[in-house]
Amino acid sequence: MAKRIANVIVDSPIREPLDYLVPADIEIQVGQRCLVPLGTRKVVGIVVGFSEESRFSKLREVISRVDDIAPLSFGWLALTSFAARYYQSGWGQVAIPALPKFFRKLPGKLHERSLERLRKEKKRAVKEPSEKPHLNSEQSAIVEEFQMDGAFYPALIFGITGSGKTEVYLHLMEKVLLSDPAAQVLLMVPEINLTPQLVERVQSRFPQLEVVSWNSGMAEGQKASSWLACHEGRARILVGTRLSVFASFKSLKLILVDEEHDPSFKSQEGVRYNARDLALKRASIEKIPIVLGSATPSLESYKNALEGKFKLFKLTQRANSNAHLPELSLVDIRKDKPVNGLSQETADAITETINSGRQVIVFLNRRGFAPVVECKNCGWQSTCPHCSTYAVFHKTTGRLTCHYCGWSTPLPKTCPKCGSYELLPIGRGTQRAEEELETRWPEARVSRLDQDSARQRGSASKVLDAVHNGDVDILIGTQIVAKGHDFKNVGLVVVLNTDPQLFSSDYRARERLFSVLMQVSGRAG
Structure with a gap:
């Protein structure tokens, strides 16, 4: 045979x-x-x-x-x-x-025992289900009109910041999960720091179901446990970042992609892919509905919606009837000259907000202490030997680092070109801005949230929890602070030095800048 x-x-x-x-x-x-x-x-x-x-x-x-x-x-x-x-x-x-590392490594003697241990990992206990907020007419219309008839159904929810897109997601999840006792849902988010808070919110809404997360910041055992729970159908909801588009499900019935415009859905290491686009392809293969949501949808998604390829839903008002849209003002720094990076009008607004008991977010999309170090004597500047860009000075490590290729070297004590000791930091990154804010408002509690401060596991969650608990007066950060956070007490958002983003090599620089400005301004109001 x-x-x-x-x-x-x-x-x-x-x-x-x-x-x-x-x-x-x-x-x-x-x-x-x-x-x-x-x-x-x-x-x-x-x-x-x-x-x-x-x-x-x-x-x-x-x-x-x-x-x-x-x-x-x-x-x-x-x-x-x-x-x-x-x-x-x-x-x-x-x-x-x-696949998680556990499922692609060579099996050893304890493989089966480890497999059983993964199956026995307990979900986090939630005492009682959270209250369902009342939906407004726009939110209710989306839930009622949304089609779940066993066919590919792509939809775009174009909703302003604070319009309650997440609450619509939760109602759509409930609609799917109640209609099929085996149904599973995938909720994708762009930023790893959004995952813990969102998992808590989803779990509190569905305390009787197993809700798991999957992102690169988790321990390998946690990743394997979450993957296996989805694969075997025990986990009904998965909240994950871009890699979760490849999670294995037993009965996937709905995919939701929050902040679908976000470039974080693109993988830039290993195999290059766009997780949002693959989510659309997966929904097509599985013949299930998919929701893309954003306050600033990507041009291609919005075009697809306008052409009828996606169903378009709009949320034009904030979910809380007492909330209002932020008032935007442009400070002309040619007239109001900045002192240590802040104009007088901006400084007065920060002081007034803090004195009123509200919180302030300062957005600066440059991490590190200074974007470049320059020699006052000969004009030498810190550049990366491998890239045509500057090496950023990080004061916390005392090093010059290229944010593109990762090259790094200690800050020289003297100018490599002329030997002068007069090396000056030029420009501002979040580390320098944090120091200046602490000096300007010594009584305020200042915290920083960027890729450097969030490097250790759980550190970003601690900062965000402190903001939610009212233990932070001024939060300085990069794009991490702009993504989907529901800060209850933020009264002012200050955006510093946005012009350099227009000179990015990204051909979508203007679109990206508009998106991040709308997202971060939406944290106030």
């Missing part, structure tokens, strides 16, 4: 699956992981099909199946296959890294 030939993908640049003979004593299905030889190594692969013949004259054998968990679905395989073709990568280069 002829042996079966399994088509197996492995983590390599090879575009086509490799062929392996399947021994008679190994039962294996499409979508299951297996252990196969690759050169001198043993690697984990995924069976994507079977064939009667092979283009290779000599075949090696499948060593074993990895474990007994259910096969990956045909929809998941179709998504990873499409992503590989569309983004010009090997199928295995997309599919294998999309």
